Amino acid sequence: MPESQDMQYRPLGRTGINVSVAGLGTGGLSRMGQATHQDRDASKRLVGRALDLGINLFDTAPAYGDAETILGEALRGVPREGYFLTTKVRWSDAAGILSETKVIESCEQSLQRLGIDYVDVLQFHGLLLPIYREAVDQLYPAAEKLRQQGKIRFIGITERPDTMTSRSGETAADAAKRAQDPYGEGDLRHDMLIEALKSDVWDTIMVRHGILNFTAEDSVYPMALKTQTGVLSMASIRVRLATQAALEEVVRSAKAGGLIANDELGDSDPLGFLVHDHVDSTIAAAYKFSAAPAAVSTVLIGTGSVAHLEADISHILGPSLPVEDEAKLRRIFAGVAISG
Numbered sequence: 001m002p003e004s005q006d007m008q009y010r011p012l013g014r015t016g017i018n019v020s021v022a023g024l025g026t027g028g029l030s031r032m033g034q035a036t037h038q039d040r041d042a043s044k045r046l047v048g049r050a051l052d053l054g055i056n057l058f059d060t061a062p063a064y065g066d067a068e069t070i071l072g073e074a075l076r077g078v079p080r081e082g083y084f085l086t087t088k089v090r091w092s093d094a095a096g097i098l099s100e101t102k103v104i105e106s107c108e109q110s111l112q113r114l115g116i117d118y119v120d121v122l123q124f125h126g127l128l129l130p131i132y133r134e135a136v137d138q139l140y141p142a143a144e145k146l147r148q149q150g151k152i153r154f155i156g157i158t159e160r161p162d163t164m165t166s167r168s169g170e171t172a173a174d175a176a177k178r179a180q181d182p183y184g185e186g187d188l189r190h191d192m193l194i195e196a197l198k199s200d201v202w203d204t205i206m207v208r209h210g211i212l213n214f215t216a217e218d219s220v221y222p223m224a225l226k227t228q229t230g231v232l233s234m235a236s237i238r239v240r241l242a243t244q245a246a247l248e249e250v251v252r253s254a255k256a257g258g259l260i261a262n263d264e265l266g267d268s269d270p271l272g273f274l275v276h277d278h279v280d281s282t283i284a285a286a287y288k289f290s291a292a293p294a295a296v297s298t299v300l301i302g303t304g305s306v307a308h309l310e311a312d313i314s315h316i317l318g319p320s321l322p323v324e325d326e327a328k329l330r331r332i333f334a335g336v337a338i339s340g
């Protein structure tokens with residue numbers, strides 16, 4: 001990454017915090033290298049390089065393997081005011097919705113693993129609309145208690161991550177139809193966040209947003225701007241855009257399911273029209289697309305590779321997508337919500 005590209009910073013909603021437009025996420029498929037190179041020292045070097053490049057927001061969770069511990073070790077010795085850290089708590093366990101005691105215990109355990117006295121944002125992880133009200137009524141008071149104790153500064157909520165499961169004997173058309181089920185593949189239409197933003201109690205939200213699903217721009221993002229809620233954008237890439245074969249398959253499935261017209265994109269290299277001039281790959285296009293909306297505070301990059309981190313930051317900080325290419329994407333995928 002060219003060192004001359006200075007990091008940009010945006011307000012995290014009403015928190016008073018300015019965060020880097022590129023953040024480092026420790027989940028996703030790589031989990032900061034835990035699922036790829038499995039080298040803890042390399043993961044710590046990744047965090048160091050992120051700091052060097054101006055990243056000041058790190059997102060983690062107890063559910064991400066040893067991510068909290070690795071991140072905490074990597075940040076040891078860094079002035080606490082030099083970075084912002086968001087972690088999560090599951091909303092339920094085998095016994096049902098967590099009790100206040102379990103929420104507090106989860107946060108305290110995260111603090112121990114991270115080796116810090118407080119987290120900037122504690123997020124309730126992956127709520128769905130059917131259980132939203134019951135869960136929030138039970139969980140939110142625990143978060144408020146933690147805030148009063150100085151263990152957290154702000155309270156956030158995240159969408160449920162989508163899944164990539166396939167089913168035996170399923171046709172491409174069936175898969176495309178199933179992908180539109182918000183509770184089978186995750187909350188693809190953001191129903192929970194739409195409801196959550198009506199109450200205006202959340203300091204931050206984490207939203208799935210990208211080329212294959214930008215429905216948040218019609219609903220969630222305008223509400224977030226109105227309520228001054230900080231937006232962490234996740235899943236810019238994921239599996240569907242990571243490889244050409246996966247992208248070609250999802251386009252074929254979308255055509256078979258009637259989600260996009262057959263003549264809109266070719267079956268081979270369907271997003272190839274985006275790659276020209278300063279856009280050197282579909283991944284570059286995806287990061288530029290995710291960072292563009294005014295509501296977005298930070299775009300989370302999930303990787304275990306320094307080289308990938310540098311490239312992805314460069315994509316985000318570089319020139320925007322050409323207007324005509326972005327317009328074409330929006331026309332083709334308008335109203336479409338594809339998982340992965």
